[in-house]
Amino acid sequence: MKVGLVTYKPEHVEGYDLHVYYSKWADGQAFPAAKGMQNDVTVFCDAKAIREDPSIVSISNSGPALRRNRKSNLAFDFVCPTHPGYRAKVFDYLDSLLQQDIIGVTLNLYHFADQEYCTCPRCSGQRRKSGLDWTEWRAQTVTAFLKEAKTHTKGTFAVEMYPDPVLAKERFGLDFNAIADLVDYFHVPLSSRDYFTNYWVDTIVRDFVAMLKKPVVVELSAEMPTDEKLNALLKTVAYISRHNLDAVLLLVHDSENARQIAKFAVQNSDFREWLAKYEFEEMSRIVDCWAKIY
Numbered sequence: 001m002k003v004g005l006v007t008y009k010p011e012h013v014e015g016y017d018l019h020v021y022y023s024k025w026a027d028g029q030a031f032p033a034a035k036g037m038q039n040d041v042t043v044f045c046d047a048k049a050i051r052e053d054p055s056i057v058s059i060s061n062s063g064p065a066l067r068r069n070r071k072s073n074l075a076f077d078f079v080c081p082t083h084p085g086y087r088a089k090v091f092d093y094l095d096s097l098l099q100q101d102i103i104g105v106t107l108n109l110y111h112f113a114d115q116e117y118c119t120c121p122r123c124s125g126q127r128r129k130s131g132l133d134w135t136e137w138r139a140q141t142v143t144a145f146l147k148e149a150k151t152h153t154k155g156t157f158a159v160e161m162y163p164d165p166v167l168a169k170e171r172f173g174l175d176f177n178a179i180a181d182l183v184d185y186f187h188v189p190l191s192s193r194d195y196f197t198n199y200w201v202d203t204i205v206r207d208f209v210a211m212l213k214k215p216v217v218v219e220l221s222a223e224m225p226t227d228e229k230l231n232a233l234l235k236t237v238a239y240i241s242r243h244n245l246d247a248v249l250l251l252v253h254d255s256e257n258a259r260q261i262a263k264f265a266v267q268n269s270d271f272r273e274w275l276a277k278y279e280f281e282e283m284s285r286i287v288d289c290w291a292k293i294y
């Protein structure tokens, strides 16, 4: 198992095998490519673009796909996934990354906002014309988008997903088997403020590893200010390292945060004894590697 970082700053940190850089954010900010890294691009969540042109927002019978619409429980504001002008803008951005020396591209939030979206006249018309039912048309629309988007990328191609292994197709249009044919790996974000309770991380990781037909990479939040939280995070990483994961990614503020985690693990003799006692071989190997650097 590799260990890597998800960062908001394009900084390589020693001791981490994989670097994922957030190059386009859900608030609409877009940055130049991070060279030598996997560039992670937010697709249909773009608060800035919706502010500039509210007509592009995705809609449902209970209102628009906006955080302030409390009839839906949305973490971001969603653009309609069939809007041709917005899609062209995303492809232009991907083309700008393509010209740089990057490892590859990960797409996130490239799907429908939730089960009841999108009922705009364009989506309704396209669905009628397809002859497909609601679920199938939405899934095929997302898969076709990914196929087209991939032609605007190079190198390693990956996708994040809403971490629902059961209803992802019905809710978001995510057909994991169809998407598996397009991607090099799946990136599953399991964000939390802390991992004091971690059975759900272990459960969702097992589910995705069992069902997805491509390698799985799991992201955990690591912007932890306290030793107790760091300890719980590292033990959670140890538990999931027993599954057949390609990598664990730690979401950090910056490179200092990433070094702090490695140092904390190396200097924490209780943790290292616990790893040895319960035979967490992969995690012990990772901490031994960190010990040569930190």
Ligand SMILES: [Zn+2]
Pocket: 058, 059, 080, 081, 082, 118, 119, 120, 121, 122, 123, 124
């Ligand atoms: Zn629509």
